Amino acid sequence: MQHDETAERLQQLYAESFGGKASGRYRIPEKLLKEMMGRKRLYPEDRIALTRALFERGFVLIDMDSFFVVMSANSFVNYRRVGKEALETKN
Template sequence: MCEATHDRAIEACAERLARLYGRSFGGKPSGRYRISAKLLRQLMGRRRLYEDDMRALSRALYERGFVLIDMDSFAVVMSVNTFVNYRRVNEEALT
């Protein structure tokens, strides 16, 4: 697969994953979800996904406001905004 084709596949996959976040499925109106490695490979049109593929997909999703968490057999997609209100660790908490 040439680099331009690979880049388009990454961008198209990221766009579809981002759109899924707003769709209703699995009993929820929208929000975070997980996708199996098999479905992710299908979506990318690849037999295997390598670390570089996952890194590129993660960057493309981040540009769209989402975080991709690779859990080996599946991946999780969450909004970056999910993390905004998390409490922050300071030096005192570490001692």
């Protein structure tokens, strides 16, 4: 599969039921991702292209070295924001 096809399949998996959950975030081993893409290795260019293709679909791909996590980009919307005040050193 090419990057766009792989991103589409990863997006579909987000909505499917497996692992005891009806849908949502999941992790996928690097080995399985390489198989999906028909590659023996994932090069930095592959990771970047797949990350971009997923982001265009509203998902985030997080590289955790031996596996990847796929999450909805909306998951991050309500995270608290760091302001300048939080960065100031408090003694």
